[in-house]
Amino acid sequence: MKTSPRAQDVADLANVSQSAVSRTFTPGASVSEETRRKVLAAAQKLGYRPNALARSLITRRSRIVALVMSYLENQFYPLVIEKLSQKLQKEGYHVLMFIAELDEAADGVLAEILQYQVDGIVMASAMLSPNIARGCAEVGVPVVQFNRISMLGGLARHASSSVTSDNHAGGRMAARHLVQRGYRRFGYLAGLEDSSTSIERERGFRDALHALGHDLHQREVGHYDFDLAQAATRRFFETDRVEDRVDAIFVANDHMAIAALDVLRQDLKLRVPEDVGVVGFDDVPQAAWGAYQLTTVRQQLEPMVDATVELLREQMQAELRPRDIVVPCVLVERGTA
Amino acid sequence: MKTSPRAQDVADLANVSQSAVSRTFTPGASVSEETRRKVLAAAQKLGYRPNALARSLITRRSRIVALVMSYLENQFYPLVIEKLSQKLQKEGYHVLMFIAELDEAADGVLAEILQYQVDGIVMASAMLSPNIARGCAEVGVPVVQFNRISMLGGLARHASSSVTSDNHAGGRMAARHLVQRGYRRFGYLAGLEDSSTSIERERGFRDALHALGHDLHQREVGHYDFDLAQAATRRFFETDRVEDRVDAIFVANDHMAIAALDVLRQDLKLRVPEDVGVVGFDDVPQAAWGAYQLTTVRQQLEPMVDATVELLREQMQAELRPRDIVVPCVLVERGTA
Incomplete structure (x- = not known):
């Protein structure tokens, strides 16, 4: 040799x-x-x-960023992988994929991630537990929570940065738009009950409804799952008394909103937006497809990805304190409300 | 310290x-x-x-598999990332993402990939050039082409393995189904002209049409792009003579078939399947959505991913000769033909 x-x-x-x-x-x-x-x-x-690996032992830089995700069913996350990979690649880093179990803290993969001596960790659609936060802080690996923030309180929050949309403002936008359009009985189709996204969007929606003299009429839970969202949509219309039914639904993400639209139109034979208005959240490409034309609150993916890379960079280099970046949302008006 | x-x-x-x-x-x-x-x-x-990196210097195993992709717009590829990541993770490997420019050979990223001392490379929706094939063969890194095979001939083919669907058989299934359903003037909406997927699906479609006494009536190209597929769909119906128009379209993938369905129904006010039949390819989750209900040729993703991991494993361990695995397709009948 x-x-x-x-x-x-x-x-x-x-x-x-x-x-x-x-x-x-x-x-x-x-x-x-x-x-x-x-x-x-x-x-x-x-x-x-x-040899990048040999170099990493000297420089303590592997040029690898771990991306932890729990599922990719929601069309928003493939975009995150693509944009984050592209952006990091331009900076000389690459994304190493870790798939965590849905609904579980990603602790199981932490030891594995740290074995790869990654330069940073991005947690998206996966929960950051206090254990992971502590483990990463101990070895000086920066963690950025993307699109979710830990609701577990103190420790995890202090040990990691986060990038989120202004979910509360997005919820308020949805409420104001539906009220303005003349809808009067409002439903909320929630995502995972312990996710910051669903909690904040609902809080913003309720707050703006109250400020405008309205209330939330009915609440159902779809757990960010397509089939469960379809079942939840049916529950909004179980009552025979039309005056008890919602006439507008704010859905915690587009993935579930598309599931809801299929049920409303095909199963319940309701007209959207005439009988029921629907507003989603994310603005995935499928929301713009001709058969859906979903009115939705857009998460601005590019600025969110830019902020994520910026947070990783500043913490890798200067060991700045973790901080939280909140990116504004934009209402995109299409055909469903 | x-x-x-x-x-x-x-x-x-x-x-x-x-x-x-x-x-x-x-x-x-x-x-x-x-x-x-x-x-x-x-x-x-x-x-x-x-320390996985230090270990890799000793064992010459990084436990990293590079996944090269050129774009994720097609909903099939996010599924590939998810399933391949999960499967490799169970075997103790992780996927490192490399994004190549669409339509270009991925040569630019080769040097970078090899710097990470990866144990293997999976090329999906990215072209394997003879240069890459040679470079990887020189350093003994196994390459598996996923869903695409290099049309460049000899060298690249010998230096790498491949996993594909039986695209030719899939094209034949589409033709037989459309003929059986009574359609008589057949169109093909092609993907990228140099992709093995589009070429083989078309060949199978034409072969079965001929065998059944029919011909391809019209051919348009959508380059696997949503907007270009919509423009191509309009071109099928530019003629004023209804008897010159296709009454069935086989579309090279679901992503373009969904674009075509939007144009047929919303812009051209045609009824599907009554006026025009449509068959796609892939069976992405969106094909089953209520608003589309697309009849399509399913690529069996799980067996394809299993085969990919199997090929990587046998070549990493035993330096077996590269080989090609072809996975059967299945016709999934829904509402569009």
Whole structure:
């Protein structure tokens, strides 16, 4: 077996320091154009290939960011993977996927994640437990909660940063829009009961309804699941007294809103928006599809991903204190309300 | 800073060899129950955390599989990420994401992938060029092409394995079903012209039409893109002579078929399946949504993912020769044809 050329061989040939070789192959590191040119020429001549893993043992940088997700059924999350992977790739990092069980704290995968010596962790659609928060803080690995924040209180909150939409404001937007459109009996189709997204969206929805002199008429739970959302939608219309039925439903995400629209139109033969108004949350691409044309509260994915990368970067580099970034939502008016 | 305990410390305390400690922490490695128990007890006592990166330098196993994708717009690919991540995770591997530019060979990311010393590469919705195939073969990293095979011929084909659906048979199923349903003027809405998926599905469709005494009436190209597929759908109906129009369209994937259904129903006010029949390919979850109820050729994702992991495993371990696995398709009859 031929011995692979080493960084020192490249440095010798290029007549530069070994650190200059290392910096040339470290994305984002500072190195002069002339030095970079000399190093690349020497590296090519020798067939030198820097070893990211060996480098990580020296620099304590693996250039890997763990992304923990519990499920991808909701069409919002594939977009998160794509945008986050692209953005991190441009910065010289790559995303390592960890799938946690839905509804469970992701503690089981923590030991595994830390074995990979990741430079950071993004938790999306997965719960950050105090255990994980503590474990990561101990080894100095920054954690960013994406789209969810831990409702478990003190410790987890202090040990990690978060990026969320302004879910409370989004809920208020949905309420104001439905009231303005003349709807009067309002339903809320909740997601997972312990998720900050569903809790905050409901709180904003109720607060704005009250401020406008209205109340929440009925509440059902779909657990962010397509089938459970369809069952929940039917429960809104079980009563025979039409005057007791909701005439508008705010649904905690688009995935469930699309499930609800199918039930309203196909099973219950109701007209949307004439008989029932529907507002979703996320603005996934499918919300704009011709058969749905869902009015929804958009989560601004690009700014959320940018903020996530920014938080990772500042904590990796400067060990700044964790902080929470809240990105504004936008109401997107289409055909369902 | 406290010194971290090392494998040797654990071995000493457990009174076993260092190799036994290593095997205990290597997923899939053979170690007796008693040894494992002793090692885990000692590791817990010392707070020992195995370092996957350092281990990879010794074992030449990073326990990382690179997944190269060019886009996730098609709802089939998020499922691939989820299922492949889950399956590999169970085997002690994790997926590292690489996003390549659409329509370009993924050569740009090869050097980066190899820097991570990955144990294997899965190329999905990204082209394997002869360059990549050669580069990976040189360093002994197995490559599995998922859902696409390189049309570039000899070299790339010999250096990598592949897992595909039986696309030709799928195209034949679509033709037989549409003929059986009484349709007579057949259109094909193609995907990317250089993709093996679109080419094989079309070939199968044409072959079965011919065998049944029919011809392809019109062919349009949607490049696997939602908007381009909508424009292509309109082109099928530009002629004013109804007898010149197709009455059935086989669409190269569900993502484009859903785009086509929106145009047929909303813009052209055509009834599906009465005026036009539509058959897609993939069976993404959205194909079953109430508003679409798309008849489609299902790609069997779970067997495809299982085959991918199997190919990676056999080539990592035994350096078997690359081979191609073809998974059968299934016609799923719903409401559009």
